[in-house]
Amino acid sequence: xxxxxxxxxxxxxxxxxxxxxxxxxxxxxxxxxxxxxxxxxxxxxxxxxxxxxxxxxxxxxxxxxxxxxxxxxxxxxxxxxxxxxxxxxxxxxxxxxxxxxxxxxxxxxxxxxxxxxxxxxxxxxxxxxxxxxxxxxxxxxxxxxxxxxxxxxxxxxxxxxxxxxxxxxxxxxxxxxxxxxxxxxxxxxxxxxxxxxxxxxxxxxxxxxxxxxxxxxxxxxx
Ligand code: B16
Ligand code: MG
Numbered sequence: 152x153x154x155x156x157x158x159x160x161x162x163x164x165x166x167x168x169x170x171x172x173x174x175x176x177x178x179x180x181x182x183x184x185x186x187x188x189x190x191x192x193x194x195x196x197x198x199x200x201x202x203x204x205x206x207x208x209x210x211x212x213x214x215x216x217x218x219x220x221x222x223x224x225x226x227x228x229x230x231x232x233x234x235x236x237x238x239x240x241x242x243x244x245x246x247x248x249x250x251x252x253x254x255x256x257x258x259x260x261x262x263x264x265x266x267x268x269x270x271x272x273x274x275x276x277x278x279x280x281x282x283x284x285x286x287x288x289x290x291x292x293x294x295x296x297x298x299x300x301x302x303x304x305x306x307x308x309x310x311x312x313x314x315x316x317x318x319x320x321x322x323x324x325x326x327x328x329x330x331x332x333x334x335x336x337x338x339x340x341x342x343x344x345x346x347x348x349x350x351x352x353x354x355x356x357x358x359x360x361x362x363x364x365x366x367x368x369x370x371x372x373x
Pocket of ligand 1: 163164165166175198199200201202203206231267268269270271272273292325
């Protein structure tokens, strides 16, 4: 198939498709408490789009704490166990509003659809919320070595879709994710707060603000 000028649309997962930030927050907070460290909701904001390893490094830094490499590994494992426990019963009701409508419009128009997430839990989460069949390609924290704002995750997604980066658009909720998309040479749309995502081409509070006409005229139609 000739993919020249076919549009590729790459979605971040956490904060774009599903609101997992609250579960990450509880898991990190329980872990921090067990170690006597401080961890607030504001701290959690800074971990959006950030890998698990980097998140723990930042929490240690904020608390001026030093731990052995063995404990570091153990705490990463513990945090993930707590997180998996919290999302065990996740179901389609946790999809963010209108995400399925947007996926369907893009699919019906023949766009290539990919996931580009830092999470190592992306596949089971997509399964739980029953959106896996929409995705032609899934690139997640198990495939990439460089974290956002490095463009690796999005470039891999474009490559696997067989679509040039300049023909791809990204939906992201994190500043580092918008930077990664732009570094990949892609159009970047923000989902969330326009005051934070200032580098995005346009920011939507959520997908309910992105109507089908805009998708057809300004995204698919370019
Ligand atoms: P895990 P995204 C990111 O996913 C989250 O925003 C971030 O808070 C989390 O620490 C990271 O995934 C790693 O997740 O512990 O499940 O591997 O926003 O890039 O989809
Ligand atoms: Mg995100």
